[in-house]
Amino acid sequence: MCGIVGYVGRQHAAPLLVEGLSRLEYRGYDSAGVAVLTSGKPRVVRTVGRVRDLEAAMPKRLAGTVGIGHTRWATHGPATEANAHPHASEDGRVLLVHNGILDNAAALRERLAADGVTLASDTDTEVLAHLVSRSEATSLEGKVIDALRQVTGTYAIAVLDADHPDRVVVARNGSPLVLGLGEREMFIASDVAALVRHTSQVVHLEDGELATVTASGFHTFTADAASVAKTPETLELSAEELEIGGHQHFMHKEMHEQPETVRRMLTGRLDDRFATARLDGLQLEPRELRAFRRVKILGCGSAYYVGQMGASMIEDLARIPADSEAASEFRYRNPIIEPDTLYVAVSQSGETADTLFAVREIQRKGGRVVGLVNVVGSSIARECDGGVYLHAGPEVAVASTKALTHMAVGFAMLAVALGRVRDLSFADGQRIINGLKQIPDQVAAVLEQEDAIAEVAKKVAAAPSLFFIGRVRGFPVSREGAQKFKEISYRHAEAYQTSELKHGPLALISEELPTVAIVPRDDLLQRNIGAAHEIAARRGPLLVVTHDGVDLGELDAARIVVPKNEDELDAILLTIPLQLLAYHAALSLGHDIDRPRNLAKSVTVE
Ligand code: F6R
DSSP, rough: OOOEEEESSSSHHHHHHHHHHHGGGOOOOOOEEEEEEEEEEEEEEEESSSSSHHHSOSOOOOOOSSSEEEEOSSSSSOOOTSSSSSSOOOTEEEEEEESBTTHHHHHHHHHHHHHOOOOOOOOHHHHHHHHHHHHSSHHHHHHHHHHHHHHOOOOEEEEEEEEEETTTTEEEEOOOOEEEOOOOOOEEEHHHHHEEEOOEEEEOTTTTTTEEEETTTEEETTTTOOOEOOOEEOOOOOOGGGSTTTSHHHHHHHHHHHHHHHHHTTTEEEEETTEEEOGGGOOHHHHHHOOEEEEEEOOHHHHHHHHHHHHHHHHHHOOOOEEEEHHHHHHGGOOOOOEEEEEEEESSOOOOOOHHHHHHHHHTOEEEEEEEEESTTOOOHHHSSSEEEEOOOOOOSOOHHHHHHHHHHHHHHHHHHHHHTTTTEEEHHHHHHHHHHHHHHHHHHTTTHHHHHHHHHHHHHSSSEEEEEEEETTTHHHHHHHHHHHHHOOOOOEEEEEGGGGGGGGGOOOOOEEEEEEOOSTTTTTHHHHHHHHHHHOOOOEEEEEETOOOOOOOOOOOOOOOOOOOGHHHHHHHHHHHHHHHHHHHHHOOTSSSTTTTSSOOOOO
């Protein structure tokens, strides 16, 4: 949420900053700006809108080899030029970009105003620029430390000071920040996506750390000015993985990557000899795995819904109680942390603040938490006590698709591993392992139905409101289907347990309200078909997502048929057509699919 870039080196900073911001635009895209030191004088360009608007507004010549930039997702104040970053001190000599939220900004704004400072924006960030500038310390590092002592909240910041033109000082607390090491040049970013074209050597800052960044390198230290030694890591990501290829949207590309990425994820992790999954990254011995009496999954949004799929897989296969909870609520209800519960944090970005804080709350109370995370080296991945990398590759579209499929597959592997150290038989373990092996081809088979799904999607998109219904294993599928639909089509879509419909919401069914019903071929089939008939009897238009061999009788319904897998794994495949449904509905409505309104990928604020 919000993207930060910085550059100190021998090339012109401005084009590099703008290019870096365009790679980070999925983190926020309501306004953008850069500041560059030109012959020691700060020059600032800010615009409302996309990075392409900033690019158009850039002067032809903007020399200078030191600069910072930002793409914003508004927290304090609307998307206006005055609220866009970088923010400046009154004399314009200190410039600052910030990602995160300062909790005591209102009090600090009041104090600054009482001291006669004229505030130029509605933002929390601006106070930091004034505090840095007003510090009496002589070094920029000292000024930044002084300022940070006065604020509470989360931040990643990059600070320029015309009085110290050879450097950018950065700091991190709760929002990601990474340094990229080049030849006599250094890059700064909130996400490696902005660095990967320039370097593969990176250093992640930890919370509470600051760094001085100059053309010749970096120096990391704490707020007590104690040096911190850092060893650069080599990025596994390649620049090509971030290209859109021949696709119209990243979301389209990412949906179509799924067969290959899932195949890659499974490689080396399915163990036919013992009919189990090998998840060495969990760093849990079989004896420890067996000792857990409960599993609690924590994630946000779609990750939370996939967590519900995971909980049901774990209950089915390992027969231990499991549930999934919204991480955004968890730590505020003073949760009871049990020593024999395995906590699992699930996240694509590994930077979602709500999930990260849930991890810390569990650890603070002595619980054991492992991660199911996609982004290697992300905060959640680093802070968990072990985990499983999802290996979905970079996901750029705001609406998550392939990472969620990988989460579901990850949970299936975890469930079989937990089951096989308990009472899941060899035969049942092998049944699930064989089922998992089929997933890549079966996902490909669903994707081949894209044209037919696109036709249905156009019709469904015409309705202002929709139901998505499913029961038991199908309910999280319907929740995720509704979520995807809402995010990019801006249509109201409500997920409901099929079984609960008759307890109230059936009153809403009419010719104007279509229902997408998840009807798997499992032991609830007849009940699900019965509910579909009840909807049809009330003239509700129906789209049934089902398996081959299902006889819907006389039901008047559009149909999407997905390949059948093992009952416990069906949710993985039933979700795939709902991605295509949402995508084509949004496409037919002419929406900006990769950058839906009001949203941003990687929600690094609470
Ligand atoms: C849905 C979506 C969000 C994320 C949620 C968690 O398409 O993208 O609901 O799933 O914000 O994000 P991560 O997985 O990065 O923690």
